[in-house]
Amino acid sequence: MTCTENFLARAGLSDAEAERRVRAAFDTIFFDPSERFWRDKDPDAGFLEDTGNHDARTEGMSYGMMMCVQMDRQDLFDKLWRFSLRYMLQRGGIYEGYFAWSVSPEGKHNAEGPAPDGEEYFAMALILAHRRWGSRGEFDYLRDARTILRHCLHQEEITGGRPMWDPETRLIRFVPEADFTDPSYHLPHFYRLFAEEADERDRPFWLEASGASRRYIVRSAHPVTGLSPEYAEYDGTPKLLFGKTAPWYSDAYRVMLNIALDTLWFGRRPEYEALAKRAQTTLAGQLPEENYRAMMLDGTRTDTPAMHPTAITACCAASVIAGESDTADMWLKRFASLPMRKGKRRYYDNCLYFFALLMLCGKYRVF
Numbered sequence: 001m002t003c004t005e006n007f008l009a010r011a012g013l014s015d016a017e018a019e020r021r022v023r024a025a026f027d028t029i030f031f032d033p034s035e036r037f038w039r040d041k042d043p044d045a046g047f048l049e050d051t052g053n054h055d056a057r058t059e060g061m062s063y064g065m066m067m068c069v070q071m072d073r074q075d076l077f078d079k080l081w082r083f084s085l086r087y088m089l090q091r092g093g094i095y096e097g098y099f100a101w102s103v104s105p106e107g108k109h110n111a112e113g114p115a116p117d118g119e120e121y122f123a124m125a126l127i128l129a130h131r132r133w134g135s136r137g138e139f140d141y142l143r144d145a146r147t148i149l150r151h152c153l154h155q156e157e158i159t160g161g162r163p164m165w166d167p168e169t170r171l172i173r174f175v176p177e178a179d180f181t182d183p184s185y186h187l188p189h190f191y192r193l194f195a196e197e198a199d200e201r202d203r204p205f206w207l208e209a210s211g212a213s214r215r216y217i218v219r220s221a222h223p224v225t226g227l228s229p230e231y232a233e234y235d236g237t238p239k240l241l242f243g244k245t246a247p248w249y250s251d252a253y254r255v256m257l258n259i260a261l262d263t264l265w266f267g268r269r270p271e272y273e274a275l276a277k278r279a280q281t282t283l284a285g286q287l288p289e290e291n292y293r294a295m296m297l298d299g300t301r302t303d304t305p306a307m308h309p310t311a312i313t314a315c316c317a318a319s320v321i322a323g324e325s326d327t328a329d330m331w332l333k334r335f336a337s338l339p340m341r342k343g344k345r346r347y348y349d350n351c352l353y354f355f356a357l358l359m360l361c362g363k364y365r366v367f
Contacts, residue, residue, distance in 0.1 A: 003263075003264050003265075003321075003362060004362035004363075005362045006018050006360075006361055006362050007320060007321060007332060007359075007360040007361075007362070008021075008332060008335075008336050008360050008361060010329055010332050010333075011329075011332040011333040011335070011336035011337075012333075012336065013336055013361075018360075018361040018362075018363075019361070019363075021357060021361065022071075022354075022357055022358060022361055022363055023071075025340060025350075025353065025354045025357055026067060026071050026354065028340055028350070029048070029064075029067070029350060029351075029354060030076065035340070035342060035346065037049045037050075037051050037060075037346065037347050037350075038064075038076075039056075039105060041083055041087075041105070041107065042082075042083075042086075044078075044079060044082055045079050045080075045082040045083040045086060046076070046079045046080065046083060047060070047061060047064075047080065047083045047105070048060040048061060048063065048064040048080070048347070048351075049105065049347065050347045050348070051344055051345065051346055051347040052344055052345045052347060052348070053102075054104075054105065055102045055103060055104055055105070055110055056083070056087075056088075056102070056103050056104075056105065057101060057102050057115070057118070058084070058088060058099045058100075058101050058102075058114065058115055058117075058118025058119070058121075058122065059101075059115065059117055059118050059121070060347065060351065061080055061083065061084050061088070061118065061122070062084075062117075062118050062119075062120075062121030062122045062124075062125055063121060063351045063355075064076075064080045065077050065080050065081060065121075065122065065125035065126070065129070066121060066124065066125045066128070066355075067351075067354060067355075068080065068125075069125055069128045069129045069132055069133075070128075070358060070363065070364060070365065072132070074129070074133050077125075077129060078138065078139065081126075081139060081144075083107075084099060084122070086107070087103050087107035088100050088103055088109075090112070090114075093159070093161075094155075094159050094160055094161030094162075095112060095113065095114060095159070095161060096151075096158070096159045096161075097147065097148070097150075097151035097155070097158065097159070098113075098114035098119065098151060098155070098161075098164075098176075099114055099118055099119065099122070100112055100113070100114065101113060101114050101115035101118060113175055113176070113177075114164070114175070114176065115175065116152070116164040116172050116173060116174070116175065116176070116185060117182070117184070117185045119148050119151075119152055119164060120152070120164075120172070120185070120187055120190055121190075122145075122148055123145045123148045123149050123152075123190075123194065124145075124187070124190045124193065124194075126141040126142070126144050126145035126148070127141070127142065127145045127193060127194075127197050128365075128366065128367055129141040130142040130145070130197075131366070131367040132367045142197065145197065145198075146197070146198055146199055149194060149198045149199070149202065149206075150198075150199055150202070151163075151164075152164040152165060153165055153167075153202055153205060155176065161176060162176035162177060163176065164176055165205075165209060166179070166234070169212060169234050170205065170208050170209040170211075170212035170213075171186070171209075171212055171213065171216055171234055172185045172186060172209075172213070174231060179234070180231060180232065180233050180234065180239055181216075181231070181232060181233075181234060182230065182231050182232075182251055183216070183217060183220045183221075183228045183229060183230075183231075183232055183251075183252065183255050184228070184230070184251045184252060184253075184254035184255050184258065186213035186216055186217050186255075186258065187213070187258055187261075187262075188209070188210040188211070188213040188214045188217070188262055189210075189258075189261055189262040189265045189266055191206045191207070191209045191210035191213065192206075192207070192210045192265075192266060193366065194206040194209075195207040195210065214262070214269070214271075216234075216236065217255060217258070217259060217272075217275070218271045218272075218275060219235075219236040220232045220236035220238075221255070221275050221278075221279075221297075222278075222297040222298060222299075224278065224298070224299075225278055225279070225282040225297060225298060225299045226274075226275045226276070226277070226278025226279030226280075226281075226282055227248045227252070227279060227282060227295060227297045227299065228248070228252045228255040228297075229247035229248065229252060229297060230244070230247055230248070230249045230250065230251045230252045231247070231251075232247075238297060244294070245294075245302060245304070246294040246295055246296055246302045246304065247296065247297055248294060248295040248296065248297055249294045249304075249306075249307075250306075250307055250308050250311075250348065253308065253311050253312050253315045253352065254315065254352065255315075256276065256279055256315040256316055256318060256319040256322075257314075257315045257318050257319075257352060257355060257356060257359075259272045259275060259276060259319065259322045260276075260315075260318040260319050260320075260321040260322050260356075260359050261318075261321075261355075261359060261364060262322075263321050263322040264321055264359055264362075264364060265364075265366060268322065268323070269322075272322040272323060273322060273323030273324075274323065275322070275323070276319040276320070276322040276323030276324075276325070277323045277324065277325040278325075279316065279319060280316055280319060280320070280323075280324075280325040280327045280328060280331060281325045281326070281327060282299055283312065283316050284325075284327040284330065284331075285299075286301075287334075289309040289310065289312070289313055289338075290309065292305070292306035292309045292312050293305060293306055294306060307345060308341075308345065308348050308349045308352075309349075310338065310340070310341040310349035310350070310352075310353055311348060311349045311352040311353065313331070313334060313335055313338055314335060314338070314349070314352050314353045314355075314356035314357075315352055315356060316331055317331040317332055317334065317335035317356055317360065318335075318355075318356040318359050318360060319331075320332055320360075321359055321360070332360070335356065335360065338353075340353055341353070
């Protein structure tokens with residue numbers, strides 16, 4: 001389990017240089033005076049700011065915790081977790097045990113409902129923290145992860161609310177109230193590990209969910225272009241939300257990243273390999289980065305510029321781990337020379353950039 005190959009050696013980066021790149025990217029996110037998006041809130045708590053929306057999101061908080069456990073920064077991990085517990089955790093009502101998906105820098109809730117991708121990343125980061133550091137300090141990481149996962153599956157019996165996974169299809173919901181999904185929320189490699197660490201009674205569910213999500217990722221992607229929709233019905237039919245006119249947009253890029261990490265941890269799968277090859281070939285025809293647009297799944301371009309071009313290249317390069325088209329080496333070299341994004345929208349791009357870098361350098365571990 002867990003491939004440690006330095007894929008960027010094919011782009012000329014030695015193991016030592018790859019290690020330096022990972023450290024530099026982490027330092028940019030957390031410490032760079034002008035480009036960081038780590039923010040201190042209290043002496044013992046902090047958050048990652050979505051610099052485009054000026055809030056803290058469970059997405060970013062859980063991403064930050066995953067970054068910190070991978071980089072062995074327990075001090076920062078605990079500061080992020082304290083902020084999440086202090087300002088985001090719901091302590092009553094139908095959302096009790098879930099986390100408000102968006103809060104202001106001051107900790108005031110912008111919304112009360114959760115976003116399930118935050119909960120699943122929280123749980124995975126906490127499990128890895130337990131594996132790396134143990135649970136003997138202030139936090140019992142494994143207990144906290146199990147509590148989250150228990151709410152995710154059993155919220156109806158606990159609070160009368162809705163669970164985050166559909167009990168019949170074993171597919172994650174976009175939000176608890178929705179009977180549709182977001183393909184980029186599907187993390188079958190996480191569910192494989194949940195099946196080892198969650199409450200005993202729920203382990204069969206997580207194993208089934210892993211298989212269901214692997215099948216869903218392929219089913220919801222276009223059979224020719226390999227592009228995935230941002231939102232989709234349980235049968236894979238694309239769904240347009242929030243006034244968008246094209247289904248291949250910001251969330252969707254993460255599908256390429258997700259199949260890469262599933263491959264890194266659990267090995268290659270023919271269906272992922274085919275999907276990755278198709279996406280790499282499709283997106284090679286859209287370069288350079290400033291040319292990226294929102295697209296229909298058949299590859300038809302719209303006039304809407306892609307909001308996160310750095311993320312697209314990073315995710316496509318990472319997909320080489322899952323499968324290699326004739327453009328694979330080009331993607332690796334392009335990513336190796338790609339700088340982190342600067343400016344207002346840097347948060348999302350640079351989170352995905354960092355995870356792609358970890359994968360391609362063989363540093364994304366399960367401990």
